[in-house]
Amino acid sequence: MLLFDIALPGLVLGGMYALIALGLTLQYGVARIMNLSYGESLVAAAFGALSLYTGLGLSPLMALLLAVPCAVLINWLLYRFLLERLMRRGKDRGAQEIDSILVTFGVLFVIQGIMLIAFGGQYYSYSYLSIPVVVLGTTLAVNRLVALLFAAAIGIAVYLALTRTRVGTAVRAVAVDANAARLVGIDVAAMSGLTFAFGGGLVAIGGVLISMFLTFNASMGVIFTMKALVVVIMGGVGNVLGALVAGLMLGVVETAVARLVDPGLTLAATYALFLGVLLIKPTGLFGRAAS
Amino acid sequence: MLEISALSHFYGKHQALAEIALDIASGEIVAILGANGAGKSTLLKMIAGLIKPAPGLTLRFEGADIAELPAHLIVERGIALVPEGRGIFGELTVAENLQLGAYPARARASEADRLAKVLALFPRLTERMTQAVRTMSGGEQQMVAIGRALMSNPTLLLLDEPSLGLSPLLSREVFRALKQIRESGVSVLLVEQNARASLDIADRVYLIESGRNAGSGSAGEMKNNPDIQRAYLGKARAPSSPSQP
Ligand SMILES: Nc1ncnc2c1ncn2[C@@H]1O[C@H](COP(=O)(O)OP(=O)(O)O)[C@@H](O)[C@H]1O
Ligand SMILES: [Mg+2]
Numbered sequence: 001m002l003l004f005d006i007a008l009p010g011l012v013l014g015g016m017y018a019l020i021a022l023g024l025t026l027q028y029g030v031a032r033i034m035n036l037s038y039g040e041s042l043v044a045a046a047f048g049a050l051s052l053y054t055g056l057g058l059s060p061l062m063a064l065l066l067a068v069p070c071a072v073l074i075n076w077l078l079y080r081f082l083l084e085r086l087m088r089r090g091k092d093r094g095a096q097e098i099d100s101i102l103v104t105f106g107v108l109f110v111i112q113g114i115m116l117i118a119f120g121g122q123y124y125s126y127s128y129l130s131i132p133v134v135v136l137g138t139t140l141a142v143n144r145l146v147a148l149l150f151a152a153a154i155g156i157a158v159y160l161a162l163t164r165t166r167v168g169t170a171v172r173a174v175a176v177d178a179n180a181a182r183l184v185g186i187d188v189a190a191m192s193g194l195t196f197a198f199g200g201g202l203v204a205i206g207g208v209l210i211s212m213f214l215t216f217n218a219s220m221g222v223i224f225t226m227k228a229l230v231v232v233i234m235g236g237v238g239n240v241l242g243a244l245v246a247g248l249m250l251g252v253v254e255t256a257v258a259r260l261v262d263p264g265l266t267l268a269a270t271y272a273l274f275l276g277v278l279l280i281k282p283t284g285l286f287g288r289a290a291s
Numbered sequence: 292m293l294e295i296s297a298l299s300h301f302y303g304k305h306q307a308l309a310e311i312a313l314d315i316a317s318g319e320i321v322a323i324l325g326a327n328g329a330g331k332s333t334l335l336k337m338i339a340g341l342i343k344p345a346p347g348l349t350l351r352f353e354g355a356d357i358a359e360l361p362a363h364l365i366v367e368r369g370i371a372l373v374p375e376g377r378g379i380f381g382e383l384t385v386a387e388n389l390q391l392g393a394y395p396a397r398a399r400a401s402e403a404d405r406l407a408k409v410l411a412l413f414p415r416l417t418e419r420m421t422q423a424v425r426t427m428s429g430g431e432q433q434m435v436a437i438g439r440a441l442m443s444n445p446t447l448l449l450l451d452e453p454s455l456g457l458s459p460l461l462s463r464e465v466f467r468a469l470k471q472i473r474e475s476g477v478s479v480l481l482v483e484q485n486a487r488a489s490l491d492i493a494d495r496v497y498l499i500e501s502g503r504n505a506g507s508g509s510a511g512e513m514k515n516n517p518d519i520q521r522a523y524l525g526k527a528r529a530p531s532s533p534s535q536p
Contacts, residue, residue: 183362
């Protein structure tokens with residue numbers, strides 16, 4: 001059935017968008033880092049999963065157990081020893097933002113360069129759980145279904161953690177007003193570092209899951225950064241629910257356009273949706289009122 | 292409980308505070324009066340650790356030097372600031388704001404107890420717990436701000452112009468709350484434009500002019516001081532003084 005032919009793959013794609021946008025919105029909204037190397041981290045995780053699978057025969061789901069802690073640690077070190085210093089040096093929000101953009105732009109080329117040396121420019125994919133199953137009349141590979149389930153479970157868990165726990169509330173408090181957060185005893189620098197690292201963990205999960213069904217190469221990170229940014233801005237910067245909803249929306253709309261109109265128009269559809277949302281609500285779907 | 296001396300601060304080249312001295316004894320309400328731009332907010336921010344003081348000063352709280360402590364550790368010592376403009380989390384609910392108030396380790400054990408006390412102090416927050424703070428009136432937001440500060444289990448409460456922009460009725464409610472807070476054993480350092488109401492509840496008063504100490508005394512003395520009456524209480528000038536625009 002056409003509806004499910006669009007809805008299910010759309011949700012799979014949207015789930016991936018939502019998951020990676022979640023990490024970016026946390027990094028940007030809480031730690032105030034506009035991370036331009038975000039997509040490269042995702043591709044690096046994808047290559048990590050590929051190598052573990054082809055080299056050691058380790059399933060991508062096992063690779064998560066390795067890739068995620070590594071990504072969290074690397075991102076934490078990056079924040080603690082590089083970005084935090086910049087944040088302290090920047091006079092105001094604007095200066096900090098420009099500094100973080102410049103530095104992560106540099107990080108982008110470092111990660112991409114390493115991947116190009118190790119893997120060259122060609123496309124890679126591997127076959128894991130690419131068994132077709134019929135769900136609601138639509139044929140879907142099991143790996144996509146697995147990715148969707150992971151994305152859904154993680155998205156819901158992160159949402160609940162951020163809204164229902166004390167630490168989660170503290171994380172949101174830093175996003176709303178960092179100075180006020182210090183006044184209630186939150187160590188904003190430490191919390192920012194942990195949130196940045198956590199965002200790095202989420203993008204690593206995204207990379208591993210996507211590698212199961214997508215063909216990728218060393219220089220396509222920018223596409224993911226761009227898509228994640230579009231979703232973050234569309235959902236409202238720093239807003240978790242916004243990232244989840246906007247991600248799913250984008251996935252379904254792109255799939256619908258590819259299926260019903262022309263696959264070449266998905267990027268146009270992305271930006272039409274993006275502009276449409278921003279024209280109606282300039283701060284994003286769930287964005288706070290402009291101050 | 293709080294001793295300050297030789298506290299100065301520069302914003303770039305502009306000196307906002309020059310050699311300020313001030314102390315607060317346990318259980319006191321101390322008011323700071325001064326014109327706009329006198330440096331009152333800067334002083335409170337430095338006590339709360341939001342602005343790092345230059346070396347050479349004395350900033351002691353309950354006997355310990357707190358000059359080097361960052362803001363989040365000063366809260367742990369028992370100093371809570373209700374900043375100018377309230378500094379509440381507008382996107383979050385009343386309940387979340389109050390829960391965040393109890394984030395410091397010193398406040399965790401007594402959280403439920405303190406919440407009950409805050410709601411007894413500001414009963415109208417009780418039915419607003421799930422409302423986003425930014426959608427509330429100025430007076431209610433100020434109650435959330437004070438309530439959040441009290442949730443951190445402070446022994447010294449700093450307030451920066453808590454009655455600013457409030458109706459006379461709500462201002463009175465805020466000042467009434469401050470008296471009750473002091474009765475519960477919390478010392479209060481209050482910066483206010485509303486000199487009359489501050490003099491009514493304060494034990495002692497400091498005057499700050501252009502970043503300098505410009506006098507201090509008991510609230511009773513200050514109320515009867517003609518200079519104070521002229522400058523802060525809006526009393527008519529003596530007939531002999533030359534009229535100025
Ligand atoms: N962030 C800042 N940068 C530069 N100058 C400032 C800053 N904050 C305050 N000032 C200046 O310092 C002086 C004292 O300000 P403030 O402490 O806010 O005074 P008050 O609270 O008594 O009105 C004023 O002249 C003000 O213009
Ligand atoms: Mg002020």
